[in-house]
Amino acid sequence: MTKAPRKTAEEIKKQSRLCIKSKKPDMPIEKRTPLTLVSMKKAYISWGFKLDPDDNKQREYIKSQGKCMSKCKMLLADGAVTPMYNHIQSGNTRPANTSPEDIQARKKAGHAKASATHKARGLGQKNQYEEETFEALLDVTGLRDELEYHWAPDGANGDVALKSNDMAAGTYCASQLKASDTTDGGVFNFNLSKSDMETKYKGQLMIAIGFKRVEGKVSITQVFVLSDPKDMPGKTLTPRVDPKQDDAFADIRFRMDDEEQRKACMTRILEGLLKVPHHTLDDTWFSVDVNRNLAETTKTELLGFQFIKNTLPASTTMTMASDKNKTVDFKFHRGEVSLGISAKTASLRDKRADGCYSGFEFKTGKAPGHDKCNWVLVVYLDKSRKVVEGFSAIRGSTVYTKANKGKMFRWHRSGQKKGVDYMIEKHPASDLPRLVDLMFEKRGGKQTTL
Incomplete structure (x- = not known):
């Protein structure tokens, strides 16, 4: 590491x-x-x-x-x-x-x-490594021609939804990716335990990738594939990088410096896909039965993501961000044009004496990679927090500024945000297709909201 x-x-x-x-x-x-x-x-x-x-x-x-x-x-x-x-x-x-x-x-x-x-200890977020290493794994094993894959929403238990040619049409399985640097004579630490596989990752294919950087590029060294908690020897996945002899992890270790091992790794992954439960792409991404132990905030976010995905105009497709914990949550694609979207769930603020609220807010956070965000799509939920009732769209450059960094972005029901001379219009949920059309139409303009 x-x-x-x-x-x-x-x-x-x-x-x-x-x-x-x-x-x-x-x-x-x-x-x-x-x-x-x-x-x-x-x-x-x-x-x-x-x-x-x-x-x-x-x-x-x-x-x-x-x-x-x-x-x-x-x-x-x-x-x-x-x-x-x-x-x-x-x-x-x-x-x-x-x-x-x-x-x-x-x-x-x-x-x-x-x-x-x-x-x-090198235990920080490594989603960017997981994206790079998985793409490299597809190339080195030949899996790119054998698999269809879709990155999962940020916050879901799985990292990617996978589908092989042997699976039924329209079905996918959730897969959890782990990445760890190679250290000579050291130990891989994939931050994965058997209890995790038995609970929140239950029913998912686990692909743990050991790698090193050579001249700035990722080079895959070893891969570990687990489709069942019983596949893991011991309580955690912490194999030695260079064991002196066959160790307890020998049955799930594949070395990428050997052609036969690379083929065996591809076969193990394709076989593993058939051993775990299959679901529709919607369920793989959004179902709380597939995605266990989700935080309440994540559940509301996934509710908005699912509504957006299923309500897009026919001319538009949606892909989830592969690099997690950044500003852009997903992208809209239309022809050769793509828009980076940050989705925010509006929270109520300014409670009045009658028990009602006069405004909304969401937190901007640290917002890494905010320069890639074209629009912030605000999702309004009803009082039960289970039904999407409306949207607002605000230009990303308006929300993610130095003055707003890490603060709450706030506005009032009347539409006027204090100290800023623009109106935030709330569109009904049924109007989302027209709102998406406007995002593409006005992507180069100076207006801040739609």
């Missing part, structure tokens, strides 16, 4: 100080002094706990625990007990009087530390 740059000593110290400051409470007693009942009570009271005032009862309770005082708890006035003294003093448990600001600081420090560790 690609190694992250090592942090400097000063960066490490700064992160450590931030974590310690946000977690550990101020001590009301001098350091390195023996802990007594008096000092222990003083500490708990300063941390916001209401203790039972009976000292004799407290002594008996501490004695009954049979531990040193720092590992004991104390009785509260309501009959409950405090957290262990050491847990609060060390910062593992928050004091009762912790302010919201301190809680937020602690969370921020923890997230920063987890993020730094995640990146340092």
